[in-house]
Amino acid sequence: MDNVMRSADESSERLIAWGEARNIETCFERGQKLKPCPIGAGGACCRICHVGPCRLIGQNAEEEAMGVCGASLPTVAARNFLRMAAAGTAAHSDHARDMAFTLLAVANGEVRDFRITDVKKLNRVAGILEVEFEGRPVNDVARDVATKLIEDFGRQRGALYFTRRAPAKTRERWERWGIMPRGIDREIAESLHRTNMGVDQDPDSLLMSALKVSLADGWGGSMISTDVTDILFGTPQPKKAEASFGIFKEDEVNLVVHGHEPSLAEML
Numbered sequence: 001m002d003n004v005m006r007s008a009d010e011s012s013e014r015l016i017a018w019g020e021a022r023n024i025e026t027c028f029e030r031g032q033k034l035k036p037c038p039i040g041a042g043g044a045c046c047r048i049c050h051v052g053p054c055r056l057i058g059q060n061a062e063e064e065a066m067g068v069c070g071a072s073l074p075t076v077a078a079r080n081f082l083r084m085a086a087a088g089t090a091a092h093s094d095h096a097r098d099m100a101f102t103l104l105a106v107a108n109g110e111v112r113d114f115r116i117t118d119v120k121k122l123n124r125v126a127g128i129l130e131v132e133f134e135g136r137p138v139n140d141v142a143r144d145v146a147t148k149l150i151e152d153f154g155r156q157r158g159a160l161y162f163t164r165r166a167p168a169k170t171r172e173r174w175e176r177w178g179i180m181p182r183g184i185d186r187e188i189a190e191s192l193h194r195t196n197m198g199v200d201q202d203p204d205s206l207l208m209s210a211l212k213v214s215l216a217d218g219w220g221g222s223m224i225s226t227d228v229t230d231i232l233f234g235t236p237q238p239k240k241a242e243a244s245f246g247i248f249k250e251d252e253v254n255l256v257v258h259g260h261e262p263s264l265a266e267m268l
């Protein structure tokens with residue numbers, strides 16, 4: 001493999017080189033070897049319904065190519081993009097759902113491995129959600145906070161609670177463009193519905209939906225997950241610690257837990 005920089009982290013570079021010297025294939029090597037799909041490189045493929053796959057390629061594909069249902073290349077590209085955004089929102093937000101249910105279980109005394117570490121953060125979030133916290137037992141506040149956060153997944157109308165943290169001008173713009181996210185699951189479901197065969201054919205409208213489902217992620221799933229993680233495990237502070245591959249010990253068994261599920265790491 002050519003001597004190209006694959007990571008900004010020097011120790012990662014050394015690890016990649018170590019693997020390559022031992023014929024351990026990495027994503028970097030596969031990325032160099034794989035040729036882009038010729039359909040995707042010059043057009044798009046639609047596999048949304050059983051009539052396809054439809055390949056929208058060729059000269060003037062952007063203006064002339066059409067799937068069997070009449071979808072144009074910009075429509076298919078926008079549909080594919082919206083489905084990617086919906087999948088990303090689903091992944092982040094399903095993690096957030098688990099975190100909110102973990103907070104509820106902690107508040108109800110159903111789990112022994114976790115506790116509420118950052119009461120100040122809990123109260124701050126309670127304030128945003130209009131949950132009374134002054135003089136109340138911490139677990140009661142946490143139960144109400146978790147219940148309200150769980151509501152954000154199934155809400156059918158209105159707006160996600162945390163969108164009220166956004167500046168008024170931004171909220172007004174989201175309302176005007178019709179992209180204020182209602183419920184997280186609702187925006188994901190609507191994205192899948194909208195991209196189905198024979199539904200939304202307008203690339204601009206599909207891309208606005210991509211913004212809406214992404215806002216459901218940013219101001220829903222991601223924000224809920226971050227706040228609940230802070231409440232349960234403590235808001236991160238700068239800390240001096242040993243990190244990276246230098247922490248491995250040659251005379252010890254080194255276990256590496258990969259992923260970003262903080263509740264698992266915290267239990268270990």
Ligand code: SF4
Pocket residue numbers: 046047048049050051052053054066067068069070071076196197198
């Ligand atoms: S939705 Fe349209 S473009 Fe896509 S596979 Fe079906 S017929 Fe083809």
